[in-house]
Amino acid sequence: MLAYALKRLLSTIPVLWIAITACFFILRLAPGGPFDGERPLPQAIKDNLAAHYNLDKPLIEQYLIYIGNVLKGDLGPSFINQDFNVAEQLLSGLPYTLTLGTSAFVFAVLAGILAGIAGALYKNSLPDYLLGLFILLGLVVPNFLVAPILQLVFGLQLDWLPVGGWGDGSIAFLVLPVVVLALPHIARISRLMRGALIEVLNSNYIRTARSKGLSRTRIVVRHALKPALMPVVSYLGPAAGFLLTGSVIVETIFGLPGIGRYFINAALNRDYGMVLGTVIFYMVLIVVLNLIVDILYAWLDPRVRTQ
């Protein structure tokens, strides 16, 4: 298993290199530069800035400098937030994004699985229909609409929770953003869980178990749950990737200092270093999460282990 994991990790290095290279050059093809803005700068000042950030050198030289720095672990400066370099900004935002993402992930998995089990057990009855409606809403209502509605209702009308911000980091400040982040995932996970569990409950070995007189709880918990989790687990990798890299919408609406907003802002601001930094971060995260999912798969399905 260790050799397999190592092999997987090593095989991502060329992928990472290709992605950085492609991203580096595509970024430079985009019109507009980091120092173009509403207020144009005199040429002398533009030249000073370009020299300061090595942007006056030939592109290929800039590329080699960048790759060299990345190999040394230096992600370079950010043009937009000059007091913090790219690595410092990512590290500063990471605890917030991880807290938010992990909480949303745990919440989505627990709520999604429970809702899925309930839907499967009460198939085609009122609880199932109600859950189905909720799932549909979770899937179709976009988070930029859910977030302001929740802010209005729970922050302003009922005055139960803060409208936004991180405040002192207490759970009250996390509730709304976590719910907004988790909602679509709860919907997807419960749908996967419900479908898989219904299928498993109709399979032959469950019928055998039932005919042997096992209780319903025991059948579900002991025999049906594990195989029914397979499709859910395969969804968890991308879901975790999505949640742990932060959400630009949730962070913007709630004013949270995570790293999600860098993905969009850095690109719009032509903050070359920051865009590349987020790409590297995102790729490493996805690789690691996929690896975890593969390992989980092997644990859940003995057939994978023997392959």
Added chain:
Amino acid sequence: MKIIQQAAACTLALMLYGAISATAWAATINIHNGADPTSLDPHKVSGDWENRIVGDIFEGLVTEDPNAEAIPGQAASWTVSDDGLVYTFTLRDGIQWTDGTPVTANDFVFAFQRLMDPATAASYAYLQYPIKNAEGINAGDITDIASLGAKAIDDTTLEITLEQPTPYFIGALTHYTAFPLPKHVVEEKGEEWVKIGNIATNGPYKPTEWVPGSHVTTVKNDGHYDAANITIDGAKFFVLEDESAALKRYRAGEFDILTDFPTDQYDWMQENLPGEARVAPFAGLYYYVVNNTKAPFDNPDVRKALSMSINREVIGPQILGTGEIPAYSWVPPGMANYGDPVEVDWKDMSYGDKVAMAKELLTGAGFNADNPLKLQLRYNTNENHKRIAIAIAAMWKPVGIEVELYNTETKVHYEELQNNIVDVGRAGWLADYNDADNFLNLLKSDIQYNYGRYSNSEFDALLNKANETTDLTARSELLREAEAIALNESASIPIYYYLSRNVVSPKVEGFVDNAFDIHRTRWLTLSE
């Protein structure tokens, strides 16, 4: 196993809650500040959201009063030589950095030299180009930085020599490019001087915390000369670019001041938060650039037809909803030493007459129903710019102008404007300093941000002459003459003067609407 994993995830989450330190909410004012600041280094910033913080923690020779007018800051007094070229400042007694080191004239000289040093790459250095040799040093033509016209006569006397008399120079010194820097800290710490923990400041407040993407916290600087009169203990400047979310947080009491608001909620606010949403004339102009170098826009009649057929009166009240004032002049009203702006001579015609005349002008230029004037109207992606562009395209249609709307993101838009490949394009200008020259310069031939490439030697000569004139009345006459020429030739299309938009809680007192939208925290008071 699964339960263990989940428990581990929960524990991790809980540990992370703990890791992010909780900060006590003292008697601070909470200000919604828009974007994240680029830096706390006055030489690295360029936006109004940065000025709010940097101008609270640093202070120049002069500073702004509640009306944003220049008053003595770190300088107690100054004298100006008869030829208007040499300013001699005497610093206040006992002024000091937050680390206790005295603020001296050398800190100012050091800061001006660093600002102009090409290696600093200060994007706003050009604002202090009036100082002798500043432009040459900044452009790399003069290598002796000590030749800059800022000299310390002794610890408390600073002499600044200018290239030419500059009536707005005292006003320009309120700007953050003229703030002193703690020479001892910058020399010791290098680029790291600006980090919280290293930074020493001389303003009424000092920064104590910066969480990128969340907020900057400042606390009162008890060593400031006016500390006894400052009542707010500290400020939190929050990063939040979603204006609707900011308004909700304001309503929940989480913010005391919003520095912008969604225009479409202005009516609602007037009804439900009476007196709290404030709009006030702002020294800025929203305009359309017309490409003066490209046919048929090189014909002043065509430009005039475009300008005349815009019904400016409906844009502020109906399209934007906040009542922006229609612009018929190039210089916004209220600029110092200028008097009432010069306006286009057709301002008071009825809109019907304007349209009729525009049609005549276009016919004269060879356009008619079979051969309509076709143009591309470019704007940077933004809901308000889009609304205005659609409205103006609709106003131009009956005149016989066919418009293709074209929007791009801001960076691309401004690059294309600078590269002069735009027929008609949206632009805006906010005054850097309180002088008409700041606006008229936008139409000068050799100026890079003259996007429309308007060029008139007479106009240029008048501006140059005005720059050499020390008599303020004569100078204003020259500038007004220049403005009249540009307006006569419809060099560009002024549309409306900007308004500042703030929402101020009734708990906050001392907030005075002003043309530069500068409201230093030291002048405010906060009640419970």
